Amino acid sequence: xxxxxLFILIVLTSCTPLFSQERPIEIVEETKANRLFLYAxxxxxxxxxxxxxxxxxxxxxxxxxxxxxxxxxxxxxxxxNLFVERGKRxxxxxxxxxxxxxxxxxxxxxxxxxxxxxxxxxxxxxxxNCATCDSLVSSLEKSPYLYTxxxxxxxxxxxxxxxxxxxxxxxxxDSVTTPIISLSGVLHVKIEDYDQxxxxxxx
Numbered sequence: 448x449x450x451x452x453l454f455i456l457i458v459l460t461s462c463t464p465l466f467s468q469e470r471p472i473e474i475v476e477e478t479k480a481n482r483l484f485l486y487a488x489x490x491x492x493x494x495x496x497x498x499x500x501x502x503x504x505x506x507x508x509x510x511x512x513x514x515x516x517x518x519x520x521x522x523x524x525x526x527x528n529l530f531v532e533r534g535k536r537x538x539x540x541x542x543x544x545x546x547x548x549x550x551x552x553x554x555x556x557x558x559x560x561x562x563x564x565x566x567x568x569x570x571x572x573x574x575x576n577c578a579t580c581d582s583l584v585s586s587l588e589k590s591p592y593l594y595t596x597x598x599x600x601x602x603x604x605x606x607x608x609x610x611x612x613x614x615x616x617x618x619x620x621d622s623v624t625t626p627i628i629s630l631s632g633v634l635h636v637k638i639e640d641y642d643q644x645x646x647x648x649x650x
Contacts, residue, residue: 469566472497472545475523483529483537489518490563492591496546496553499526503539506531515546515553521591522558562593565648569594572605572627579639580626586641609634 472495473488483506487497496515501508506529518524531537571587573580573596587594599606606620609627612634613620620627628635630647638644 472518472543474499474526474541474543478531481531481533483531485526485528485541487516487518487524487526487543488561489520489522489524490561492520492563493547494519494549496549497524497526498544499541500544501527501529501539501541503537505535506537506539515544515550517549517553517555519558521561521563523561524556524558560591563591565592565594567631567648568629569644569648570629571596572609572629573598573600574620574623574625574627575600576624577626578624583626583639583641583644587644590641 470490475486477484489495495518497518498513498515500513508529529537584596597605610620623636625639628638
């Protein structure tokens, strides 16, 4: 299966307010046999309604009028599929209408949850005697957020690299028993659970 990531042009209608989402909808193109599937990737933390209109040659598509489709936050949703003429390559262009004012008429579809970048890059350093680290990492695994974690027991050199940040602190790195969390380069040692992490992410 061929996968291709395409960046799209958002088309704003005159009645649509400026969007509050931070990232534009992205389109993923997947092909299988003579069918070409166009998926929407919503890497925002809010649900959006999306409508795609496709034009071009060397393919057939449904003759029904395009509809708004609900694309939940942090998800991948099929917008449409094209039937490509045998032995040819689909030549197409498309435009999207994206609305953050959700409509009851938007078509709900099955969706695939995806991982997205949080507002601040998350790195979790796990000390040897951390009592809450496993629970925090487990919550991050279930969350929609991308993150990185390291254990000092597996990468002791990282502990040495972080030690200078604790030089002028009353807390010493050897005595830390909570996760050491870097949020876009700022270290935190008082975040013990996922709820506290979310609070810091949203500040």
